[in-house]
Amino acid sequence: MIIVIFEPEKTGDLTQLTGFFLNFDFPERRMTPTAYRPFLILGFCLLCAPVFAQDTEKEAIKRVVMQETESYLGVDFETWSGCWLPVPYAYWSFSDKSGTQFIDGWNTIQKTFETYFQSQKPSRSKLTYTWQEIRVYNNGAYVRFREHADDGIRVEETDQIRVLEKKDGKWKVVCMSAVVKDDEG
Numbered sequence: 001m002i003i004v005i006f007e008p009e010k011t012g013d014l015t016q017l018t019g020f021f022l023n024f025d026f027p028e029r030r031m032t033p034t035a036y037r038p039f040l041i042l043g044f045c046l047l048c049a050p051v052f053a054q055d056t057e058k059e060a061i062k063r064v065v066m067q068e069t070e071s072y073l074g075v076d077f078e079t080w081s082g083c084w085l086p087v088p089y090a091y092w093s094f095s096d097k098s099g100t101q102f103i104d105g106w107n108t109i110q111k112t113f114e115t116y117f118q119s120q121k122p123s124r125s126k127l128t129y130t131w132q133e134i135r136v137y138n139n140g141a142y143v144r145f146r147e148h149a150d151d152g153i154r155v156e157e158t159d160q161i162r163v164l165e166k167k168d169g170k171w172k173v174v175c176m177s178a179v180v181k182d183d184e185g
Helices: 034-073 077-082 106-119
Strands: 002-011 014-024 089-097 099-104 127-139 139-150 155-167 168-179
Touching: 034 077, 034 127, 034 139, 034 155, 034 168, 077 106, 077 155
Parallel strands: 089 168
Antiparallel strands: 002 014, 089 099, 127 139, 139 155, 155 168
16 A cells, blocks of 8 residues: 655745655455456446436336326326325326316315216227436426327327425426417427
């Protein structure tokens, strides 16, 4: 082991660093190159763990977003509402050619959709998702994606945004926004 110690040394107006080399050689404790391997592997794993964890979080977020949409179209109130965090700052909005609707607060969202879930028939739409952006910030996430819904009669594309929060280890939707793309683009 070599230790380098630098000490300032004043000479006139200049300060110089003088180095002293101390060499401690313990041949019986010297590590062979293969002995370093476990430390290199451990270091690599520690550096890569956040990347793998981030990918796992993103997959969990995608599952919640897809479950929220599919249970809505499948008219499954229990599953749909379970995807939402029931908070007063929850927000839902939808825009198409006919205009924009928005609902503020979980209680209002829930009451507004009671009629839909009681009267609507499940959709047979086949859904595909194009994930454009997923950002995870501690216990929050921003998701932007395009949804393609084809029920065999009509095809609809929507650009959507979700904001999710992680509560008790589970991702839940707190904000949903969807804009239907018109035929011109």
